[in-house]
Amino acid sequence: MLLLSIPFITLVSVTPWRDLHLAWRDDHAIAVSMGLGLLALGIIILIGVPVAWWLSQATGRRRVVGELLVMIPLLTPPLAMGILLVSAFGPYGVFGQWLSVLGATLVNNPAAFVLAQVYGALPYFIVVARSAFTTVPKSILEAGQTLGASGWNRFRYLTLPLALPGLASAVTLAWVRAVGEFGIVMIFAYFPQGIPVKLYTNLQNDGVDAVYTLLWMLLIVTLPLPMVCFVLGKRAPGKRQTP
Secondary structure, X not given: OHHHHHHHHHHHHHOOHHHOOOXXXXXXXXXXXXXXXXXXXXXXXXXXXXXXHHHHHOOHHHHHHHHHHHHHHHHOOHHHHXXXXXXXXXXXXXXXXXXXXXXXXXXXXXXXXXXXXXXXXHHHHHHHXXXXXXXXXXXXXXHHHHOOOOHHHHHHHHHHHHHHHHHHHHHHHHHHHHHHOOHHHHHHOOOOOOHHHHHHHHHHHHOHHXXXXXXXXXXXXXXXXXHHHHHHHHHHHHHHHOO
C-alpha cells in the first residue's frame, strides 16, 4: 500500500502551492479533454452496451470470436494502436482514401481525437460491462419471460437495474481511459492537444516544474467520478442487506 501511495505523497510535497498557475494553452487542453472526452464516452456507451450484452448471452464459437475481437485492441500497446489507426484512417490508408473522396480527413482533428479515445477506452468498457451483465441471474430473466415481458422490457426493467453497479464501473473506467489516453492520441491526433499531450509538451519545453498544475487538473478531471462510484458500490450491498 505504501508503494502505491509514494507517487501521490511525492506529488503533494513537490507541488509549488504558492505559485500554482496554468501554462499557455493549458485551459484549451482542459476544454478539449473534457468536451471531446464526454462525446467519446457517449459513443462508447452507445456501442459498448449492446456488444457487452450480446457477449454475455452468446455461446460457442460466436462468443469466442467476439471476445477475441474485443481483447486484441485491448491488449495492443497504445503506440502500436496509434500507428494502426494512421495506417487505416490516414490519408494514404484504405479507409482514409475513401474519406478523402468525400472531402473528410481523420488525422489531427477533433474527429480523430474522439476516435482515438474510443479505441483506447471501448474495449475496457465492453469487458467490464459484459462482466456486469453476466452477474444478472438467468432465473430472474426467465421469470420475466414467463410473465410475458418482451425482450426489451426484460433488458430495461430487470437486466439494467441489476447490472447498474457494474455498468457504472465500466463507465468510470472508460472515462479515465478516454481522458487519459496518450499513446494513441499522440500518434493519431496530436492536434487538438488534450491534457495528456499538453503535459508531455510542457514537460519537454519547460521541465517538470511546469506540469504540476495541469497534472492536478488531470487528476481532478479523472478521479472523482471513479471514487464516487466506488463508494456508492460499496454502500449498495449494505443497503440491500438491511431489510
